[in-house]
Amino acid sequence: MSERTDDELVIERVAREVRSPVHLDAAFDARVMAAVRATRLPLRRRRVLAGMLRQRRVMLSPIGALALAAGFAGVVAASTLALYAPATKSVTPAARGAAGAVPATRRLIQFVLTAPSASRVALAGDFNGWSTTATLLRRAPGANVWSVSVPLAPGRHAYAFVVDDSVWVADPAAPRAPENDFGPPNSVVTVYGASL
Amino acid sequence: MDVSDAELVEQVLGGDREAYASLVARYRDQLARYARRMLGNREDAEDALQDAFIRAFRSLDRCADRERFGAWLFRILVNRCRTAGKRGARDRQRFVHDAAALLDAAEEHPADRTAMREEIERALAELGAEQREAFLLKYGEELGYEEMAALTGVGVSALKMRVKRACERLRDLLEEEVESVRADG
Secondary structure (H helix, E strand, O other), rough: OOOOHHHHHHHHHHHHHHHOOOOOOHHHHHHHHHHHOOOOOOOOOOOOOOOOOOEOOOOOOOHHHHHHHHHHHHHHOOOOOOOOOOOOOOHHHHHHHHOOOOOOOOEEEEEEOOOOOOOOOEEEEHHHOOOOOOOEOEEOOOOOOOEEEEEEEEEEEEEEEEOOOEEEOOOOOOOOOOOOOOOOOOOEEEOOOOOO | OOOHHHHHHHHHHOHHHHHHHHHHHHHHHHHHHHHHHHHHOOOHHHHHHHHOOOOOOOOOHHHHOHHHHHHHHHHHHHHHHHHHHHHHHHHHOOOOHHHHOOOOOOOOOOOHHHHHHHHHHHHHHHHHHHHHHHHHHHHHOOOOHHHHHHHHOOOOOHHOOOOHHHHHHHHHOOOHHHHHHHHHO
């Protein structure tokens, strides 16, 4: 018998072994279903890859948000950098007013998406219960750039953009959420520092 | 006629959580087999499998092709096994004699087969995780390379190389068993 045939026999035997059945604990199904019953039902939503979309995430202090609101959205959108302002930056009352009532322990994070053909863009994340309607982005006049600023507590937040109520898009410029190992992944933003 | 995966997924998304039990029953054995061989012990395998089922439930709405729920679920399990393998929390138990697993199937010559199974299990554990994953998908699940690529996100040529090297390594590790294999035919 040739060496080659022996090799094949070994692999065939290993293959037979790894195809043999494995018995699970008798209570396995019950454990899974107990966990399922304790888990919130998934929402109905469609999640489709959107190759036509480009996204940029920009984190700004309230001053940056004020500047953006004053008409510099195009400049920010053209940048490919994710900006981060140190937590120690001072904030004027006007900026605070422009940003809305931001709790002292939160930072204002701006999310920007370039979506030329979109008619509606929302931000869904763990900070808004993954709602596809609660946090809508606004389109800059005459531009393809959508943005929204959200006060977030320090920590790690997962999010995704939802375009036209159906297309879920992760942010390629941001880290991916490691635990989301199915479907298009979510993105992660880490908010540092404490007060504004 | 069995209810299709797509119908069961729709039932769950429509509010019938109990329909998920049918999906669990449909796929648990195949997935348990992979997880058990991949992770080397029953405890880690059950943890990874349970985690995969629950993660799949939480994100069921993201299963784009509901008729292929099984493939989607399998992809989740492969990822969970990768994560669990990296943790290596129970590596020390990998070689612990698993009496239940060894009694999984009836054998014509139980003593010989048990010794061989232990050797095979030991040899599989000696492979690197990537080679073991590729080998199990190819020979355990009998997938084609294109399917494996879609499942793992690894290119076909890289997978072929991993399988080839896994086979070579297994042959080396099990060299002493060749005579008994030949005798068994």
